[in-house]
Amino acid sequence: MTAIRKSSLFLTGCIIVAGLASCTNTNTDGVVTTAKTVILPDSMQQYVNSRLRIYETVRLTTNLNNLTNSERKILPLLVQAAQIMDELYWKQTYPQRDSLLNTVKDERTKSFIKINYGPWDRLNDNKAFISGVGAKPDGATFYPAGMTKADLEKSTLKDKFGQYSVVKKDSTGALYTVPYHVLFAVELQKASNLLKQAALLAEDSGLKKYLNLRADALVTDDFTASDYAWLDMKNNGLDIIIGPIENYEDKVFNARAAYESYVLVKDKDWSKRLAKYVKMLPDLQKGLPVPAKYKNETPGSDSELNAYDVVYYAGDCNAGAKTIAVNLPNDEVIQQKKGTRRSQLKNAMKAKFEKILVPIAKELIDQQQISYVKFDAFFANVMFHEVAHGLGIKKTVTGKGFVKDALKEQYSWLEEGKADILGLYMVTGLLKKGELNGDIKEYYTTFMAGLLRSVRFGAADAHGQANMQCFNYFADKQAFVRTSNGTYKVDFAKFADAMNGLSNMIITLQGNGDRMAVEKARKENAVISPELKSDLERLSKKGIPVDIVFEQGVDVLGGL
Structure with missing residues (x-):
């Protein structure tokens, strides 16, 4: 440092x-x-x-045989730039x-x-x-x-x-x-230079343009042009998300962004399979279970839904609970004009499913329903969580401007809750339309197991708070029952009803832009009951990890 x-x-x-x-x-x-x-x-x-x-170590690798010679040269430069974001995040969170x-x-x-x-x-x-x-x-x-x-x-x-x-x-x-x-001029210039070097080596014109613009953005704090260029990339094999992006670390106003980076290798086959879903957002928006004034906005659909192997995490996304899917950019204007890119981090997702979700299900999901817990359902639930950030409402109906500005420090946890529940709403709707394969029981049971996974992140984490609210709401609506042997059994009909009810509640809270009402909802609903706490302690006693940490970097990748 x-x-x-x-x-x-x-x-x-x-x-x-x-x-x-x-x-x-x-x-x-x-x-x-x-x-x-x-x-x-x-x-x-x-x-x-x-x-x-509580942490399970995972090696972040990918199939290097799928990379071109140019991409093999670029990848170490991207990792070096990401490592600078890691240092900057330390300076933001704990400079000593x-x-x-x-x-x-x-x-x-x-x-x-x-x-x-x-x-x-x-x-x-x-x-x-x-x-x-x-x-x-x-x-x-x-x-x-x-x-x-x-x-x-x-x-x-x-x-x-x-x-x-x-x-x-x-x-x-x-x-x-x-x-x-x-404040960070020296470090940012170094990172900018690394991206410029990578751009010189890039063969894909979209990646070259983005790397150059992102390099400029790091040293000016003007990210708009590079965000648009990032969304315009279509054929790139490598990607890097880099800069001050999320606001989770600022719990005073939820205003200031923390540095982070992901270095990504696109899985082109999986990405092709996912491409169609973003185009369905406008129709799904129309069917939201809320009054018309809360769903009048038209979500941007000029977006991409891609799958990646992530080979390096740095900064905010690497602190505590690890991100397994990303929906960016966060700029509401860009979202409305252009849309967003939803990036599914497939290798990290697979690791969490195998090492955490499946063991949780074996311990806490009713034996008659364990067979419904499937990776494809987990992947879809996480994927549509990110897509669902584009649904709902961005501007309040009460004249308070953007929801994010109106709710300030209460925004992040409620927005994550919205994405969770509207992701499930999307899955339900797409299954009914025949656009998604599988049994609704798989998606609902896997979602239930996912709740039990994410509430373990705790009350200090926006995703943890969102999942605690969902768990308590679903419990109140009897969408699941806790059996006499301490396992959870989904009531599939009531699960759908609870999904619609919670969707209505969250979108209405966002649309009204009433920060005090949202804070009241968090204090009342985003809590862990003694019974649930006891069940989660069983997971710890069984040695089931809460999250993962990474062995990562050029040395881990090898062959570059």
Whole structure:
């Protein structure tokens, strides 16, 4: 990691100096505070040892024989650029990484720090596992200590909710912002140069154009042209998603984006099989189970639905629970004008299915229904989750602008819940139309097993919160029952009814743009009951992993 001068450190991270931890957090009044505590010798090794076991190691590989000579030369350059995004993500989330790792002596604890990009357990509600570090800051390093939410909301800063800047405070206490491309100029220039080198080697004109434009975007924070170029690519064999993209790390306003990257190898055969589904979005939009005013928008259908082997994860997507499908770009204007690309990360998806979902099903799904848990159903449920981000509503019906802007920090978890339930709605509709093969029982039972998998991500994770709401809603509607032997059995008719009811509830909440109502729904519904908690503990006792970690990189790929 490149050394950071003290003057350039964000004020909201935890700074470890001479055995002291100085940490910031956002309290219930929205104030970013600072507290100092003493770091004790490693005293939570037992906890760390138990938590390390929740991850299963997976090697990220692909069939290199499918690559051209040019692509073999490009791939290492893309991995190097991705590794820079990983370093930038550390700076955003925990810039004192090296100080922390040098302080900690236990090697297993160091490994757990690296998995979580800091000393907080991302899959256990961000529980601190290093004594004395305090609570994880809601605003990561995006905001200065002492700033309240009201301070920023009433300020006249042009980009106070900007995606690509950090908020700082000068010596007089006045707030100002610094763009990412200024703050991280050195690292971003290196990444840009690597993409330019890759572009020189690219034979596909679409990939060449995208790499050049993305290289420029990294050093300007203007990503629009490169997003359009990315959507225009059709024949590329390699791909890279790179930059500040998702807002999950900013739990104060859900505004500022964190750096991440995926390096991808397209599975062209699978991608051809998936191409037809995006074109069906407009018809599916018309059938949504909500009043007309909540479904008047026409979803963009000039999009692609592709399958990939992912060969490198970096930054935000590699922290805690690993992403297995991607729907981008996030820009609502681009989504409405052009659509999005849904990328299914097939090798990572397969690993989660085999190593996690199947063992969960064997433990918690009723014996009469285990045979319905199928990979093709899992793949489709995950795929249509991403496609379903394009359904529903982007602008409120109450004049509050885009849903994302109206809901702020409450947006991400509800949007993930929408994608979950509308993905299931799409599956149901496509089966009825004869556009999808299989038995609805397979998709519903596999969805149920998927709920039990994802609620384990915890209340600090947007996907975990979304799945907890879905689980509790379906339980209330008796869409499944918990049998006397502690397994779950789906009622297929009631499952469909609950799907429609939850779809209506979520789209209505989004369309109204009422942030307080959404927060109330999260507090009431996105919770784990004692009974469910006990069942999930059974999975841990059985040694069933919660998620995966990767062996990845050029050395793992070999043959380049």
